[in-house]
Amino acid sequence: MKQHMDADIFVPLLRASLSQWKQQGKRGVWIKLPIQLVNLVYPVVQEGFRYHHAESDYLMLVRWLPNTADTLPVNATHRVGIGAFVVNDNREVLVVQEKGGAFKGTGLWKLPIGVVNEGEDICKAAVREVKEETGIDAEFVEILAFRQSHQSFFSKSDLFFVCLLRPISFAIQKQESEVAAAQWMPIKDYVDQPYNQEHQLFKYVAEICRTKLERDYVGFSAMPMVTASGKKVYLYFNGSDFSKL
Amino acid sequence: MKQHMDADIFVPLLRASLSQWKQQGKRGVWIKLPIQLVNLVYPVVQEGFRYHHAESDYLMLVRWLPNTADTLPVNATHRVGIGAFVVNDNREVLVVQEKGGAFKGTGLWKLPIGVVNEGEDICKAAVREVKEETGIDAEFVEILAFRQSHQSFFSKSDLFFVCLLRPISFAIQKQESEVAAAQWMPIKDYVDQPYNQEHQLFKYVAEICRTKLERDYVGFSAMPMVTASGKKVYLYFNGSDFSKL
Numbered sequence: 001m002k003q004h005m006d007a008d009i010f011v012p013l014l015r016a017s018l019s020q021w022k023q024q025g026k027r028g029v030w031i032k033l034p035i036q037l038v039n040l041v042y043p044v045v046q047e048g049f050r051y052h053h054a055e056s057d058y059l060m061l062v063r064w065l066p067n068t069a070d071t072l073p074v075n076a077t078h079r080v081g082i083g084a085f086v087v088n089d090n091r092e093v094l095v096v097q098e099k100g101g102a103f104k105g106t107g108l109w110k111l112p113i114g115v116v117n118e119g120e121d122i123c124k125a126a127v128r129e130v131k132e133e134t135g136i137d138a139e140f141v142e143i144l145a146f147r148q149s150h151q152s153f154f155s156k157s158d159l160f161f162v163c164l165l166r167p168i169s170f171a172i173q174k175q176e177s178e179v180a181a182a183q184w185m186p187i188k189d190y191v192d193q194p195y196n197q198e199h200q201l202f203k204y205v206a207e208i209c210r211t212k213l214e215r216d217y218v219g220f221s222a223m224p225m226v227t228a229s230g231k232k233v234y235l236y237f238n239g240s241d242f243s244k245l
Numbered sequence: 246m247k248q249h250m251d252a253d254i255f256v257p258l259l260r261a262s263l264s265q266w267k268q269q270g271k272r273g274v275w276i277k278l279p280i281q282l283v284n285l286v287y288p289v290v291q292e293g294f295r296y297h298h299a300e301s302d303y304l305m306l307v308r309w310l311p312n313t314a315d316t317l318p319v320n321a322t323h324r325v326g327i328g329a330f331v332v333n334d335n336r337e338v339l340v341v342q343e344k345g346g347a348f349k350g351t352g353l354w355k356l357p358i359g360v361v362n363e364g365e366d367i368c369k370a371a372v373r374e375v376k377e378e379t380g381i382d383a384e385f386v387e388i389l390a391f392r393q394s395h396q397s398f399f400s401k402s403d404l405f406f407v408c409l410l411r412p413i414s415f416a417i418q419k420q421e422s423e424v425a426a427a428q429w430m431p432i433k434d435y436v437d438q439p440y441n442q443e444h445q446l447f448k449y450v451a452e453i454c455r456t457k458l459e460r461d462y463v464g465f466s467a468m469p470m471v472t473a474s475g476k477k478v479y480l481y482f483n484g485s486d487f488s489k490l
Contacts, residue, residue, distance in 0.1 A: 038290040045283040054299035055320065055400070075300065076321040076401040077363045118322045119395045119402060145465070145482035149472070150364045155300070156321040157364060159404065199473050201480060208482055217486040218463065220390070227394070228444045235446060237390035237453055238483070241462040 001033060007043040014047055022065050028072050031061045078157045080116040082126045085209045086138050086165045092184035093209070094167065096133055099180045108195050109185055111162075121234055123222040126163035134182045135173030138165040142219035143236055145208050147201065162205055164212060164219060187213055246278060252288040259292055267310050273317050276306045323402045325361040327371045330454045331383050331410045337429035338454070339412065341378055344425045353440050354430055356407070366479055368467040371408035379427045380418030383410040387464035388481055390453050392446065407450055409457060409464060432458055 021029060031049060033040055035057050049061040053075045064070040086094035095109035103110060114129035116122055123140040130138045141164040152158035174182040190196070191206040211217040221239035226232055266274060276294060278285055280302050294306040298320045309315040331339040340354035348355060359374035361367055368385040375383045386409040397403035419427040435441070436451040456462045466484035471477055 035290060035296060038287050041286045042283050045280060050301050051280060051299040051304055052301070053399070054296040054304060056295050056297070059296055059299060059304065060399070073398055074324065074360060074363070076324050076398070077361065078323040078325050078404070079319065079321050080323050080402075080404070115319060116322065118319070118400060122393055145480055147478055147480045148367055149476055149478040151476070153318055153321070154298070154305070155363060157325075159323070159325070200470050201472055201478065204468070204470070204480055204482070208487060211487055215486070218483055220465070223449070225445050225449070227446055231394055231396070233392055233394040233446065235390055235392045235449055237449070238463055241460070242453060242456055 001031070001037060001040075004037065005040065007040055010040055011043050011047065014044070018047070018063075018065070027064060027066055028070075029063045029065060032058055033061065034058050076156075078159050079153060080122065080125075081113060081158065081160045082116060082122060082129060083111040083113045083160065083162045083205070084126045084130045084138070084165050085111055085144065085162060085212070086130055086136060086167050087187065087213060088167050088170060088184060090184070091187050091213055093187050093190045094130065094134055094136060094172075094182070095185045095190055096174070096182045097180045099178055104180075106195070108193060109183070109190060113160075121222075122161050122236075123163070123234060126161075126165055130165060133175050133179050135175075136170070137168040139168060140164075140222060141166050142221045142239075144212055144217070144219040145205060147205075162208070164209075246276070246282060246285075249282065250285065252285060255285055256288050256292065259289070263292070263308075263310070272309060272311055273315075274308045274310060277303055278306065279303050321401075323404050324398060325367065325370075326358060326403065326405045327361060327367060327374060328356040328358045328405065328407045328450070329371045329375045329383070329410050330356055330389065330407060330457075331375055331381060331412050332432065332454075332458060333412050333415060333429060335429075336432050336458055338432050338435045339375070339379055339381060339417075340428060340430045340435055341419070341424050342426040344423055348440075349425075351440070353438060354428070354435060358405075366467075367406050367481075368408070368479060371406075371410055375410060378420050378424050380420075381415070382413040384413060385409075385467060386411050387466045387484075389457055389462070389464040390450060392450075407453070409454075 031044055044061050049063040052060040052062040096112050112130050112133040116125040126140055127138055130136050144162045144164050146161040148159050150157045172182050187210055191210045196202045196206040218238055218240045220236040222234045222236050225235050276289055289306050294308040297305040297307040307317055341357050357375050357378040361370040371385055372383055375381050389407045389409050391406040393404050395402045417427050432455055436455045441447045441451040463483055463485045465481040467479045467481050470480055
């Protein structure tokens with residue numbers, strides 16, 4: 001639906017269609033209303049539809065026709081974020097202090113972090129965030145760890161992937177809007193920061209990063225693949241163990 | 246907002262509040278409208294709000310007040326699913342044939358799969374799905390691999406985690422509604438199915454599962470943690486390499 005339509009024209013059409021769809025044995029009926037057609041939201045709900053999901057510019061409504069349990073797919077449940085562990089050959093890690101956020105003014109040096117955009121690959125989001133925040137070009141190497149948490153944003157959950165990256169450039173040019181400071185910091189100084197030592201999750205992530213530099217710690221590398229339907233996807237797995245074959 | 250309110254009462258109140266909030270330097274204004282208050286969706290959009298997200302029973306609207314770029318958090322972008330690789334001591338894997346879905350009638354024996362519920366831990370979702378589909382009790386061991394794909398559901402992306410589980414019970418009692426058949430199948434027969442050999446992604450996942458049984462393949466184990474704010478989370482990482490310390 002794209003063109004403006006008055007409710008008193010739309011509702012009789014919808015009722016006729018619903019009646020026909022029921023006879024045809026249809027089950028789920030979806031109506032996508034662009035925000036310009038917000039005048040139809042009220043009448044559509046009056047016709048027995050409920051909300052399914054919304055984005056900035058549209059609202060998706062749905063109605064299940066049969067008298068059986070609704071098998072409609074669930075809405076998206078997770079946001080996905082990345083933290084980038086970028087280390088140079090001097091065992092220095094790329095760290096930032098943010099202008100805003102929970103750690104503003106605390107002096108804590110953090111890994112660059114960011115949110116994975118809709119439709120973006122995790123491995124590419126890590127490269128993009130590092131470039132945006134610090135000006136450093138880097139290559140994705142592997143995922144070292146990830147954390148799942150709940151109730152992070154309204155009722156939604158959050159998956160956060162710690163990614164190892166190899167820098168290709170070294171001169172820092174920090175983003176003015178979000179980053180207060182950025183530097184290359186010896187890995188020991190990064191890990192030993194009091195906050196990282198005192199908080200279990202931060203301590204584990206920092207120690208996993210240190211372990212990666214000091215010993216054989218293998219994360220999940222990313223392999224691009226094409227599915228049977230022609231979709232490009234990434235499979236993440238322990239490529240080191242797998243390739244020993 | 247919970248009680249019914251007519252638009253001609255609500256709109257003047259909203260306008261007065263917006264004016265006050267602008268003077269106070271407020272930036273983002275959120276209005277959560279339960280579906281019972283659907284009559285207010287149209288007037289709220291007329292006041293300059295856009296949709297942010299929706300669930301079955303409410304619509305969240307938002308308006309950014311300053312003349313600066315909107316820094317509002319993005320909506321959830323991913324659905325999360327699991328596939329469960331459950332292997333007994335005879336090197337037999339628990340497989341199912343589904344009554345519906347893309348592989349209905351193809352004869353393909355698949356790992357039990359399912360969607361992670363809102364607020365559910367990945368490691369617990371795998372255990373629940375195995376129990377629901379096959380009646381088998383099992384313990385989560387580790388994540389062997391995961392796949393990210395896009396445009397899986399409207400514009401949303403999908404993360405699918407392949408989990409290794411250790412069975413605790415062995416007598417199959419299949420779910421009648423979704424599962425056509427379930428059995429313990431020799432790992433070789435599972436991997437060698439033509440579909441699994443002919444499709445790159447399925448082949449990799451099957452070979453990773455076989456590798457896990459035959460050699461040292463280490464995935465990510467799950468460690469429960471408590472964050473600084475008291476939230477219970479799971480960190481997934483290569484616990485085997487990490488604990489060698």
